Amino acid sequence: MKAQVFRGVNQLSYEEVPKPELGDDEVLVQVRVVGLCQSDIKKILYPLYEPPRIFGHETAGTIAAVGKDVKGWQVGQRVVVLHHIPCMHCDYCLNDNFSMCDVYKNITTSAGFTPSGGGFADYVKVPGHIVRHGGLMEIPDEITFEQASFVEPTNCCLKAVKKAQVQPGQTVLVTGAGPIGLMFVMLVKYFGGRAIATDLLPSRIAKAKEVGAEAAFDARDPELAQKIQALTNGMGVDTTLLAVPSDKAFFQALDCTRKGGKILFFAEFPDEVEIPINPNVLYRREIDLMGSYSSSYRLQNLAADIVFNKRIDVDALVSDRYPLKDLAAAVERAVKPTEETYKILIYPELG
Known part of the structure; x- marks a missing residue:
């Protein structure tokens, strides 16, 4: 499969990588669209992480394969992938500080190399604890993949509004x-x-x-x-x-x-x-x-309700669409926006 591999500061390599192999409790999702987040841009442009990695986390796609122990999910379902799921039993989680949980911070969705989100690839593997604990959300028929990719950023903003x-x-x-x-x-x-x-x-x-x-x-x-x-x-x-x-x-x-x-x-x-x-x-x-940092597990369903029932107009936020092979150009556009640059979306299927 194709992926954009982070090979060093401001070095993205569009290359062939092995499709992730599934464990018995894991799910493989074909990425249809992934949002370009400011956190992705920082990870690409600054020496924050050791390469190689595949970033991208505002992911929506189609289930391509399921492990033999997976219950409740089938090939062909349209889903949002949530890359953060807390442990729910540490002191932070018990105080609703989910984003401070070590399990939450340890990103495990992956398209290869050190798990880092994995959305900037044709396929992303979703590990068992995320599959079992609400990290996949089915997309209603009337909602596009583009719209669904906003569930995670909506959660982040919603958390801030609620906290305030x-x-x-x-x-x-x-x-x-x-x-x-x-x-x-x-x-x-x-x-x-x-x-x-x-x-x-x-x-x-x-x-x-x-x-x-x-x-x-x-x-x-x-x-x-x-x-x-x-x-x-x-x-x-x-x-x-x-x-x-x-x-x-x-x-x-x-x-x-x-x-x-x-x-x-x-x-x-x-x-x-x-x-x-x-x-x-x-x-x-x-x-x-x-x-207010990142999202809240407590608000996942409300964020999905807001997006899936079109309570806010996420379509109005989209300004640019790039094929996965042009991710570097998309990052450049985000860093040097035009008068009309807002949200940038990335599409593996466009090549």
Whole structure:
């Protein structure tokens, strides 16, 4: 089979690799579409992992083979593959901190080499513990593979919205209107909140309004805080979701978030970035700072319900489609987006 093999920093090799061999409790999925995630891009562009590896995890496809001990799954079923499943019995899991679980973090879906997701290949192997514990989800007939590939990123965004306790009637500032920021806008609206978005690109500012933001502004606007105050009866927003790794965006969030409000870090910052802050700002204004990393096992079914019942318009997020052989070009497009670049999807079947 064909796969894009990570051979070193910014070195992808489109090559022939052996089709994964199945154990008795495993499932082989033919990849139909896989989303290009920011975490994939970081793994490809920075020295974070030893090669060789095959990345890709926002995967939807068709079951191509099942091990003899597999129950409840048959060849031909259309499925979403979820690459993270926690152990459910460690202290982290017992406190619903599933993404901190060692079993969760140890990715085991694989297309070869060290298991690393495996979606950037013709086929991906799903290990037994993921098969048995909800890591395969059947795709309804009326849902496309493209739409289904959004279940995992929807879960990640949903976890952040839930952690920030966004309530009906609240106003939420979303910094960054890329595919993640736009999904935040949709989810905030779905849960009854009012979204305000910021970005640097005029097209993304317009797109945010198109998908449901009540207002959207240029992040460089010197009157941003005043404009947001005007939209919130002088209070400021209830919550800010930081969807870009920018210290400037954080300080804007401090200016725009009301007393007693919340600021949630969703985007991962470079490790060398440090943000100086006077702790009295948090103390006197009672601002809650929090982070949200990856997805939540507890929210898998809700994320699937939101996508499969089209409660948000994931089709509006797709801008680019690339064959698997052109993954390097897709990464380049994501790093240097055009005015119209949002979510990029990859297709093994296109060659």
